Amino acid sequence: MRDETSTGRVTLAQVASQAGVSLSTVSKVLNGRPDVSAPTRGKVEELLEAHGYRRSSAGAPEAPLIEIVFHELDSTWAMELIRGVQNVAKETGLSVVLTETGTRHSPGADWVEGVLRRRPLGVVLVFSTLPDDLKKKLWSRAIPFVIIDPAGDPEPDVPSVGSANWAGGLAATRHLLDLGHRRIAVITGPEDMLCSLARLDGFRSAMGMAGVAVDPALVRFGDFHVRSGRTHAAELLQAPDRPTAIFAGSDLQALGVLEAARVLNLRIPEDFSLVGYDDIPLAQWSSPALTTVHQPLVGMAEEAARMLLRLRHTTPPPPPTDTPRPLPPTPTDQADTRIEFGTRLVVRDSTARPPGQRG
Structure with missing residues (x-):
């Protein structure tokens, strides 16, 4: 060769x-x-x-697999992404292999060596960053990769699929403001993840545009899981001047807020309102049904898988396009390697006017 x-x-x-x-x-x-x-x-x-080595994908034996990589694999949220990749795999006669890397957002050298041995058609990484040395190893073997919701701001050469997190945080907070809430708490995700910071920025922007000061004591960083939502909500709801509304940065955290309210004998939305984020299937079946920001998790994963199949025929990886994509996106060429899906607010039963402001 x-x-x-x-x-x-x-x-x-x-x-x-x-x-x-x-x-x-x-x-x-x-x-x-x-x-x-x-x-x-x-x-x-x-x-x-x-020497700028890059193995020809046409000449390399490949396994009929798409690999999807999570740092944690323990939630309904993850299952929605798996379902999206699986949908595309079924269409194309491929299989899906799952990898869990632990709490690291950047998989290590041991992971990439395993990928080189498995030689899948491509890799979908969730909430990840890839160091330059790992990117080069994958590119040199003609193994394309796409990141869903990158942990940090992806470099121009990194294909990615995300959603409008800032707009989602803005919409959730505006909904609460329009209902009359002013003392609004936010429980977002980790401080080192781009999507959680973007949702927090959307919250701050909505508050600022409404002329409402953000109380630093009402801003909490969690981990997008139920336990952190429950822990932070218990502290917020037992404060002397508790919030009249909570915006949770994920539906899982919102479920934790519901549990904290149950333990404290507080009713939603009678005592305080609650908004989640993601619109996982459980959101509509919680009690009360959860007002939340919908992001199309299945569609995002489907697009990531389709992008992988396009990138298999691209050498080297193409530069990103600066042209905004329609939502939902309909890729038209191999230059579409940075795609952002729209988000929308879904109003259900967990939000109402603040106590004392109902007619």
Whole structure:
């Protein structure tokens, strides 16, 4: 096999010669085999990178798999994303493999070595960032990847699918303001995640435009899970001047708020109003049914999977488009590698006017 470089062409035999190893050792590194020492692997990887090596996807044996990577896999929210990827996999005769990396938002070198051995058609990462060295390893093996809701601001060369988090936070807060609430608390996600910060920024913007000061004591950072919603809500609702409304940055956190209210014998929306985020299936079946911000999780995952299949035929990964996409997006060419879906408020039974303002 011959490999394209920026200055000409180089064979794998030449890479082996320059590294002082056998051709079979270079092949082992390319295939992610574990039986190569770390120093040798590093030397070969450096030479492959220096020569701009990129394996031809047409010539590489691939498993008929799409791999989806979560740092945590324990919620209905995750199941919606899996369902979206699975929908596309079924359409194209592929299978789906799941990987859980733990609490890290950036999967490590051990993960990427496993991917090189499995050699899927592509990888969907959720709430992740990818260091440059991992990106280069995937690109060099012609394994495309797409990130759903990147943990940080993705670089221009990183394909991603997200939703309008700022607009969602704005809509949720405006709804509460329009009902007459002024003392509004927010329980968002982790401080190091772009989507949770964007939802918080939308909350702050709505409050600012309404001329309502944000009380720092009412701003809480959680982890998007039930337990953090329950813990923060219990503290907020037992304060002397408790909020009349809570905006939870995820439906799971909102379910935690519901549990805290039950323990404290508080009624929703009679004693305080509650808005969630995501519109997972459980939201409409909670008691009361949850007012929430809908983001199309299944559609986002479907688009990420379709983007992977398009990127398989693209060398190198294309630059992002600066043109806003229609919502829901209908990709028209391989340059569509940064897509943002719209969000919308779904009003149900968990919101009402504040106590004392009802006629």
